[in-house]
Amino acid sequence: MEEKFDVAIVGAGPAGISAACVLADRGAKVIVVERGEYPGSKNMFGGVLYGQSLGRVIPDYAQKSCPIERNIVESRISYLSEEGSIGFAYRDQAFFGKLHNNAFTVGRAKFDRWFAEQARAKGALVVCSTVVTDLLRDGAGRVIGVKTDRADGELHAKVVLLADGINSPLAVKSGFRPEARPESVALAVKELIELPEEVIDERFGVSAGNGVTIEILGSVTLGMNGVAFVYTNRRSISLGIGANLCDFAKQRVRPYEMIERLKLHPAISPLIKGGKPREYLAHWLPEGGWESVPKLFHDGLLIAGDSAMLFNALHREGSNLAMTSGRLAAETILHALEKGDFTSRTLKGYAARMEESFVLKDLKKYRRFPSFLKTHGELFTTLPRGALEALREILTVDDTPKETRRKSAWRAIRGRLTPLGLLRLLFDAWRSIR
Amino acid sequence: MTVEDKLFLDRFNVDEDSHLRLIDPDTCIEKCREQPCLYICPANVYKLEKDRISVNYEGCLECGSCRIGCPHFNIDWRFPRGGYGVRHKFG
Structure with missing residues (x-):
């Protein structure tokens, strides 16, 4: 392929395809x-996936038979201990109208x-079926294309957009991103569990293509910093669980065993029963x-999506961060094509656009959140x-006076966490999202 | 449900050559006390045999965990050739 392109994009995921759509729309x-x-x-x-981010790229996506599984009308959070769960659910008529x-669920395939x-x-x-194995550079170190694993697989382009996801040996090899460290990635496993549509409707109290998401925290990650989830698809449920990779290694927990335990949890097993x-x-x-x-x-x-660690x-x-970063990268590249300058001088406009957008604003605002989870192991244990x-204690009904019950309830917390520890947890939590 | 049962649900287009290689197999046995690859790999690709660690690359889910989780950086990790490896049905 001796052809020269304006833009070569590595990876056909949400970031790469968003960029491709915006660029191709404008004739690049x-x-x-x-x-x-x-x-x-x-x-x-x-x-x-999020409708607004997709709509900025394909405004009429719903009319173009976008393969949506279910429109999310209810979001739940479940805090699980070994024996039970404490939950919060939010459903709003606005999500029907x-x-x-x-937000809606999709299967990526x-x-x-x-x-x-x-x-x-x-x-x-x-x-497709083509791995980008390296980036091509000129004498001055500027990226001028990509090398692939096909015969004669060099592709020349004015700009390359790296949108190849979080596991990117390419970003590492080319020196544009350090290798991911075990403490900065979570390893998640997911199982797709098939159930009839009516069964899912009934179990989650929904109908007509609407669905529910459940985010799960607590002791299901066996003391590791992690989360689990249950998302409804049209005729299946996505059940997943993940934890910090460093924690997996330290605790010698096997991911596939952890998801099996999750399936047996009294709050989860009725949801997937018979699937x-x-x-x-x-x-x-x-x-x-x-x-x-x-x-x-x-x-x-330029680097976009998971490849740029946007989460x-x-x-x-x-x-949504992937789609938005892909779109902003494309807008920057269009500007560069207009000017005929593909150096950092023009391409830095991408960083400026990202900083003005919610993508980097949100990540900056919550920059303390990852370390909050890491330093408060009690969230996943005691x-x-x-x-x-x-x-x-509070909800057990017998002859015990409520005063005694209230005291034992407080003891249940205090026996595990000192008042100072509790205060620090609340303060750090507030600080991490403020 | 065992991990083997789980992997049986997936579709793979298996290449003849492994995309995973232990750079120095002796390191795993002689120098690596933790052997985290035996635990962290979600597809149980790495198994402890009598005197070595075997690499069952056929069921690799291509997450990359072994590459960065190996304390000796002893795993030469490439993506499978274009079109090979795991093929998600739902994703």
Whole structure:
């Protein structure tokens, strides 16, 4: 392939395809290189996409038969101890109406393929089954294209956009991002559990393509800093659990055993009962936050999405950050194409756009959140047990006077956490999200 | 449900050559006390045999954990060739 492109994009995920759509829309000559057999064949996430971010790229996505699984109308948070759960649920009529598709579930094998088709329809070239093995540079060190694992696989481009995801040996090899450290990634495993649509509707109290997300915290991660989730798809449930990779190594916990234990939990097993496992996947989540975001622009190169470690751990948002960063990278590249300058001087406009957007504003605001979780192990061990026991005291009905019950409830907490420890937890929590 | 049962649900296009290689197999046995690869790999690719660690790359889910989790950086980790490896049905 001796052809020269305006832009070569590595990776056909939400970041790369968003960029491809915006660029192709404006007539730029774009190639997307994907290592999987089809877009999405290597991709995995929890399962939630955000309508507004997608709408900024494909405004009429709903009319273009975007493969949406369920529109999320209810978000739950469950705090699990070994024996029970404490929960919070928020359902709002707005999500049936004007905020319809604010968040929705998708399967990446279908969605990414559909998304890449939209980019193709706009004129982008999407090449699959091709691994980018290195970046091409000129004498001055400027990136001028990519090298692939195909015969004669050099592709020249004015700008390269790295959107190849968090596990990026390429970013490391080319020196544009340090290798991910075990403490700044979470390893998550997910199982797809098939159930009839009506059963899911009934179990979660929804109908007509609406669904529920449950974010799970507590002792299910066996004392490790991690989370679990249950997301409803049309005819399946995504059940996942993840924890800091460093913690897995330290505690010698096997991810597949942890998800098996989660399935047996009294709050989870009724939700998946009778379901048939259909797929088992694993992936990293960038959990380093603001501190781990690399420099986003270089001569001839931009970095977007997970590859740039863009993930808001507090809100479990990632796909929207990927799409927005891809779109902003594309806008910067369009500007560079207009000026005919592909050096950092023009491409640094990407960093400015990112700083003005919610992407970096949110990551900066919550920059202390990753270390909050890391330094408060009690969130995953003693606190869920204490909280459950305290509630059990309060809600047990017998001849015991309430005064005695109240005291034992307080003891259940205090026996595990000193008043000072509790105060520090609350203060650090407030500080990490303030 | 065992990890083998789980991997059986997935589709793989297995290449003849492994994309994972122990750079110095002796290091794993002689120098590595923790052997975290035996625990952290979600696909149980690494197994402790009598005098070595075997690499069952066929079921690799391509997460990268072994590469950065190996305390001796003893794993040469590449993506499978284009089109090979795991193929998500749902994702």
